Amino acid sequence: MRPEIHTLFVVAAIGIITGMLHSVLRQVGRDDWAHWVTIVGFVIVLYMVAGYLQSLFQHLQRVFHFY
């Protein structure tokens, strides 16, 4: 799983969308829902980043003869 440049845009888009949803929901008065949206967006991106970090570590171990 090699990350490419478009993953950066995906993460930025998810960040902007969750930010907008957060502010909209807070304007409406649903503070609890705003926090849930933030947490879900963050966890989705964190899951992606965890996969990329795992592949980074695997490639590092392969490149630098860690076995």
Added chain:
Amino acid sequence: MEIWHIVGIGLTATALSLLIKHERPDFAFLIALIAGVVIFFIVLDDVLKIIALITELARRAQVNTLFLATILKIVAVAYIADFAAQISRDAGESSIAGKIELGGKIVILLMAVPIIEALIETVLRLIP
């Protein structure tokens, strides 16, 4: 020429991070992390070539392969600890970055123990 890709990705990630930092600093941190991983994957093939060159040089000079493997591992540990420490420091957690660096230094020292032992044995052999 990969430098154009690296500079382009770095500047794009910086722009996206600046765009998002006011509203969501947590996503700016994740963007920095992904940019680091992407840039590493771009230079990965070149690193492989350089390591092949170093291995070939060591083979011709008949260096002990234990030393070469240890040095490569130390480079990897230094790189990964520095990567994590810089990203933690960017996110404003200097104390966690310091702990990561401390852990990296101790792991490197532990990996260098066989080399230091060999060095001490060589010195002791030179002393009559």
